[in-house]
Amino acid sequence: MRRLLPVALMSRHVSSSARITGRINEKIRTGHPAAELAFLQHALWGLDHYPDYLRRWQDKDVETLESALEAVLAKVRAQRLDARRECDAMAAKHPEALDALRDAATWRVDDVVSPRVAKALGWAPGAGIADALRQPPKTNGFWGLLSEPEDDVYSLDLFRPDFCAAIIAASDAAAEDDGHPRPRANLDVLGVGWLADLLLIVAEQVAAAAWPRETLVDAAGARAPLDWRHAYVLRYAPSGRDSLVPHTDDSEVTVNVGLVARESFAGGDLLLGGVRGQPDLEEDVAITPDLGVATFHLGRRLHAVDKVLEGERRVLICWCRSMNGVRSRVCPCCWMNRRDNGDARDCVCGDAWNS
């Protein structure tokens, strides 16, 4: 499928020597044995499935299970506390550029998004963005805004250039304690969650047009929307983080918005390979992020960022999920391997084993 309006986005095919074939595995990096997860999954499945399940176990094995669950709970609590501390520490800081972005009430629709996006969402250009975000968006007209620079990769002109500059200024104002810009600044931590909400609204419109089956159906039988977001600003430069290893995202759909003009850095292409659970592509694809342009790809598509050789590459990324759709029906194993769209008859989490 390929049609649509031209968007100032450069893409090209990448020779086989530059193929992206690796996989991120944090467990190899951190040295955790995979068996911990298998043990917990067996126990949780048994508890979910059978009454009095643990009566079959010996007491020492139940004790091992208790310890493993307590360790998981301790991890959940520690990570929650860390996240809260980080947000609280940031909320106490008030650099001007960050405060300027935090308050959605001070931004008008036409300061933020391109006129075509505003129109497709049914947002009046002069309206405040905070009011616009409270309005349910119109649910048609997005298909016509999309370019498809490569198969199954979509783009549109999303943000105004000055707004992109304001995002960078806010992210830089939230510098690390040593004064260096953060290589990764989470919008919720910065106190700019409204911008993540906006990206989710746009991604949902794009997903409905481009990938209507990706999120499966909700409990009422309708297409499940994207309903969860995690957004952050990234900085790449030759000194510091200059690239990103091949990986897939823990998202249904990922939004990648260029925050600087593509002439302002060299290298740093977004490289896209195949989708998990499907045969590899003949060739990988390289896309150069450009100012204000949003690129949308499936989260389970293998991708990487090529080395930045000069200048500074800044992008805003948003991972979007459907927690009430695919995430509530499909187990992580089937999800990651794209097994049977959630209907795998041999999965212990599927209908065949649970009805």
Ligand SMILES: O=C(O)CCC(=O)C(=O)O
């Ligand atoms: O920097 C980019 O263009 C991609 C970043 C990315 O893939 C990620 O954060 O998951």
Ligand SMILES: [Fe+2]
């Ligand atoms: Fe990614």
